[in-house]
Amino acid sequence: MIPLSWYLILAAALFCIGLYGVLGRRNAVAILMGIELMLNAVNINLVAFWRYLTPALIAGQAFAIIVFAVAASEAAVGLALIISIYRQRSTVIAEEIDLMKW
């Protein structure tokens, strides 16, 4: 059978790739995609722990579903923000959106 650690390693890898996407990309939409990757990694962890450690409790699945709702809301609002910024400033490059920087 598949050991629990395999899932955890994969989730860690996805999380770190997502983290790179968030920190290293210039485009705001790409940053959001990085966030989605990170949320997915979290979900893998939640479900894997549920399956291997507490299969009798439904908590892991319930958590994962809430994460889905949060991810959907986050994507909706984040992308709407990007569209709104794009309309006013014609850019979606995160570095150029520095109105509140100083």
Next chain:
Amino acid sequence: MITDPFTFVGDLLREFLIGLGLTPPQASGVIAFLGAGALATAVLLLCFLLIWAERKILARIQDRIGPNRVGPFGLLQTVADFAKLLTKEVVVPSGADKLLYYLAPPLAVMAVVGLWAVIPLAPNLVGTDVNVALIYLISIGAIGTLAIMLAGWSSNNKYALLGAFRSVAMLISYEVPMVLALLVPTMLAGSMGTVAIVEAQRQMWFVVLAPLAAILFFTSSMAEAGKAPFDLLEAESEIVAGYNIEYSSMAFGMFFVGDFLHGFTLSALTVTLFFGGWLGPYVDQYSWLGLIYFLAKTAVVYFVVIWIRGSLPRLRIDQVNSFNWKFLVPLALSVVVVTAVADKSAAALGWDRTLALFVANGLLLLGTVIALQLYARSQRRRFERSRPAAAPAPAR
């Protein structure tokens, strides 16, 4: 006398494979592979018949004869068309994203054939009885949406992309009432599995318990399948084409196949969820009867689909969207709420469940009609008020 040929054949095959020296799990794997291959082939071959039937029936509705040259009754017309398409050149537009361009049509077909995996064809004859079949249907539909997006984007054509956007906007819009309507059979059967849903209809078909949900599901899946009157993405007579404008030859043919199959598939789904699937008299004694019942019911519903296509004019895009968001979605939400409340209160008060649900649906329908009437009246009043100011009568 073999009463259940499907199980019989399956067991025979299993014993044969184990006799060949396979372990039981391996034998199951091989049987699943053969079953999947047989199902996919059957569904795709069915397409030849479906296209002929649709053309023939449409022709009769429009007082024409329809295909009548190739083969008896023109039955081989589709085969001829297939052969013709096969010998045409696949023109890939310049600047197209080749891989995605070629991936999109098979993906569209896959999204339809995949639906058949969870449709019970007869007792003990179902691709797989997953317990989340209904949500599987939705997720496969999502892949179909993605295929359209891919087709539109990869063709590197303005109009293809525009068409894809319109299609996707419509598909996702109509997914909302469809999903909400699917909640009702789930509630009534207490399961998301299609086999369980068919079994739960032994007492009474769900179309009696939830007529509005059935109509909602049927309507919105007509839109999902892009059938008239919701075929504005295709609109052969008005705009060039939709997302598939840059496709030619068999690459286009596959979109066509997916489209036609979708009409039949939505009929099969409607039958499974609301018209008792394979249920019918003597089906417990002779399970092969189930397949016949299922196909017969599906054929009837499919005929209704073509009938509607032949009768109703195409909607405009703003009408399509308003119809969905301002009519179907609110109605679907009320249907879910009303069904939940009516069923619980019927159980609490000891009323007959069938009667209670039917009456509740009837009352909801009445309310809807009254609301529509009020709306239409207010629109008319507004129109009459604005008319004299807006357009002074021209002197003739």
Next chain:
Amino acid sequence: MTLLQGVFVVTALAAVISAVMVVASPRLVHAALWLVVTLGAVAVLFILLDAGFLAMVQVVIYIGAIAILIIFTVMLTRRVMADSGPQANRAWWLAVFIGIVMFAALLALLAQMPTWWQATPPPLAASADFMIEDLGKSLVDLDRYVVPFEVASVLLLAALIGSIVLARPPAETTGKTGPE
């Protein structure tokens, strides 16, 4: 290696490679499509974890909804496509460094847990049907997750209203959103 392990390895490789493509591909539409591949691979993992419902939800919500939303946004902000300058910012090497350190730290943490390296999944206490039923009950159970359930509804409402307000073109510039 058993068959299931093979399936896992293939899926995991697909997930990681496509995830790398998501953060590396210069064209945003390609990145979004690679994201779809990653999300699909994660759905397969959920099936391996006996969470079929979540796998389907993953496809419906992530691929069917969020990915579509992302592609729509990419198209709406398409002028970005024209300036195909560097896609990574100046501090990208720092981001790589942080990512690797984070991964190493997580692995080190995992190494502290020897039992997790051999753990095999315990048999499921209940049938798959019962699991969904239980999930449904737990979501409306006053002692369990009814508060997150209702709060999720409010969150979705807030997201809907908030993003409509944000995305809606200001009334006077409605004409400037360009041809359809």
Next chain:
Amino acid sequence: MSDQWLFIALILPLALFMASVPIGLSRLIGPRKSNPAKDAAYECGIETVGDTWVQFKVQYYIFALVFVVFDVEAVFLFPWAVAYEQLQLYAVLEGILFILILAAGLLYAWRKGNLEWI
């Protein structure tokens, strides 16, 4: 539970393959003569003007947005619907409350005119 998914794991690639075969065949059988005019993007008789990347109405995005929210709602309601038979009245009412809260969102979008196709 994984063996239930075996069939789906088999039929999806099979269908993909079967649908690719005719396309491959027609590439083999069909002629392959390309010229720039044929390969050019389809237009109504004139050369394509401008980029393929036309910009789109924000309306598409707003529909997608409402769809996402209702999709997530449905996903929450499916387990509730499965468990429906065993639920007490108050639990059913909680599910209905969930629906009504989101219906308020739809009503908002409607009242603000965001469901109109401009």
